[in-house]
Structure formats: structure tokens, C-alpha cells
């Protein structure tokens with residue numbers, strides 16, 4: 440008969456064959472401390488709305504798998520640099536998908552790896568019961584990974600590993616057998632506050648405390664109008680935002696490219712902005728559908744592309760933006776196009792905005808048009824004064 444320690448060691452060996460970068464074992468006891476923090480988080484209004492709403496489910500593994508005894512946590516490292524990134528040029532500006540969206544959707548990749556682990560476990564324990572989770576499961580992947588000794592949760596709320604930094608995807612498998620747990624790591628952020636200081640919206644309201652509503656990564660995924668104060672802060676990001684990770688000293692120089700599935704296609708992760716304005720649903724699915732960053736569909740990506748073109752003041756985008764302002768059935772797209780036209784300025788943009796002001800029925804879009812016309816005058820005034 441195999442002992443729990445032998446099962447654990449056999450699973451650890453199997454990770455090498457499966458291409459899993461880190462594995463850890465944790466008890467499936469409820470996450471009581473986390474529950475307290477989540478209650479406060481909710482009271483403060485800091486939730487994104489994308490989370491599992493049931494806090495008991497989020498913190499008690501046994502509500503996902505009755506009789507759960509152990510959680511097996513895994514991590515896969517993803518790359519942070521492209522070999523030959525296409526350049527940004529006037530008239531051919533590009534946007535950017537965050538690194539957690541490079542290559543194939545990690546949900547699928549991690550699930551395959553966990554299924555491989557599950558098959559191996561079943562050879563050792565044929566009647567084991569399991570439940571696999573990757574990101575969209577009820578539990579907090581980060582809390583599980585921390586308890587399993589994969590890394591520690593930094594002040595930026597990312598799970599940080601010493602080997603790969605926080606550039607890791609996390610997933611876990613609940614099992615109804617007891618396996619020896621690993622010890623949580625003792626390392627931490629210490630006195631560092633670099634991520635808190637670097638966050639452009641103040642979304643990191645304290646160490647390890649994120650106001651998701653103010654987080655730009657979350658804001659890139661919303662489908663409504665992007666609040667005015669965030670538009671100048673996106674910096675070309677079409678999906679996600681990662682300044683709090685990019686500045687972290689634990690991530691300095693980290694670029695692991697060994698996971699083939701996450702290798703970025705430069706034309707997909709740094710796409711030209713203008714073609715995104717006219718892309719059809721089918722084309723969008725064909726081109727971006729296998730990426731994690733496509734999960735909210737094309738609308739938020741298009742909205743963010745329009746904002747980026749406005750920020751770049753790309754005059755060559757004016758005809759396409761005017762067409763959106765005139766014809767697009769989605770108020771968010773018409774209104775954001777109005778904002779971008781106001782930013783870019785020029786007589787053609789101005790004429791289109793004035794015509795739209797006469798025609799537009801949607802009150803939100805009307806507001807955007809009026810503001811675009813007013814701001815355009817302010818910009819021109821500023822430029823004249825500076826010139």
C-alpha cells in the first residue's frame with residue numbers, strides 16, 4: 440500500500456514530466472482569516488463583481504468538494520518579454536495586451552496540466568475524488584498557493600514566488616485524501632512600498648488591499664464608458680494593466696519562456712490599433728479568441744483602442760472614428776469615438792462632432808460630444824498660448 444508521503448513524492452516527480460513549474464500541498468481547512476478580510480473588502484465596496492459572490496464558498500474548500508482534505512496547488516511561469524516586438528509608429532500605433540494574456544488562454548493550459556496530475560493520482564488512488572479550479576473557481580488561487588508554500592502574497596496582492604516573481608499562473612485541485620502539507624514561505628515585502636507608490640489610481644489602498652473598482656486592470660475589462668479620469672492613464676493597454684507587478688523588485692529581470700503555450704504572437708499581443716476599430720465579431724474571435732484577454736468580447740478592446748488612438752492623437756484614425764461616431768449602434772463606442780475626435784482635433788473631426796451633436800439621441804453620447812467640443816477649444820487655446 441502506498442503511503443501519503445509516497446503519493447506526494449510521486450506527484451512531485453510527475454510535475455516534471457507534465458511541465459508544471461511549481462507544486463505545493465495545503466490542508467483543505469477553511470480560510471478563516473481570508474473570510475474576515477473579504478467581509479471588510481465587501482463592506483468597503485472594493486469588489487470587482489467578477490468574484491464568486493458567496494464568501495463561504497470562497498473560503499471553505501469543503502463547499503466545493505465535500506470531504507476535501509488536501510489542496511494541491513500548482514504554478515506555471517509565463518514570459519515577460521517579446522523577442523522582436525513591433526514598433527509603434529505615427530499612423531501605425533499599437534495597443535498592448537498584458538502579459539497574463541499572452542499565448543493560449545491559461546485557464547485551458549492549467550486545466551490540462553491539472554488533469555494530467557489527476558490521472559497520475561488516480562493510478563495511485565483509483566477511488567480518489569477531485570475538483571479542479573483555475574481562476575474562475577470559488578476559492579482564492581492566491582490564498583491557496585500561499586498556504587501551499589508556492590510563494591507569498593505581496594503588498595500588490597500578487598502571489599510572488601522567489602524563482603519566477605509574480606509572473607505565474609495559479610491553479611489547484613481539491614482531493615479527498617490527506618497528503619502531508621507544505622509550509623508557507625517566510626519571505627515577504629519587508630519595508631518596500633514601490634507598487635503602492637507606483638499605482639497611478641491609488642487602487643492599492645494599503646498593503647495587500649486592492650480597491651478593484653479603481654484598478655486599471657479591472658477597468659480595461661468593463662463594458663461601459665471608461666471614467667474620464669482613467670482615460671489618460673491606460674498607456675496603450677487594451678486588456679489588463681500590470682504596473683504594480685512591473686515595478687516589483689522580485690520581478691526584476693525575470694523572463695521565463697520555457698512554456699511553449701504562453702509564447703506571445705507579437706501581432707496579437709501588440710496589435711495595430713486602427714484595424715481594431717472595424718474588426719467584425721467573427722474576425723475578432725478568429726484572431727483573439729484563444730487569448731485570455733478576449734473573454735469579455737470585442738467591445739472593451741475596441742473602446743480601449745479608441746482611447747489609445749485619441750491619446751496618440753493619430754490623425755490617420757479620424758475617418759474611421761467619424762464612421763464609428765456616425766454609424767456604430769453601441770453608445771459606448773460612439774461616445775468614446777467622440778472623446779478621441781476631440782483629443783485629435785482638426786476641422787474634419789470638429790465638423791463631425793458638430794453634426795453628431797445635432798443628430799445624437801443618447802444622453803451619455805451627447806455629453807461626450809459636448810465635452811469633446813469644449814475640450815477641443817481648451818486644447819487649442821492651450822496650444823496657441825504655448826506656441
Ligand code: SF4
Nearest residue numbers: 593594628631634687
Ligand atoms: Fe512587495 Fe515591493 Fe513587490 Fe510591492 S513592489 S509587492 S511592496 S516587494
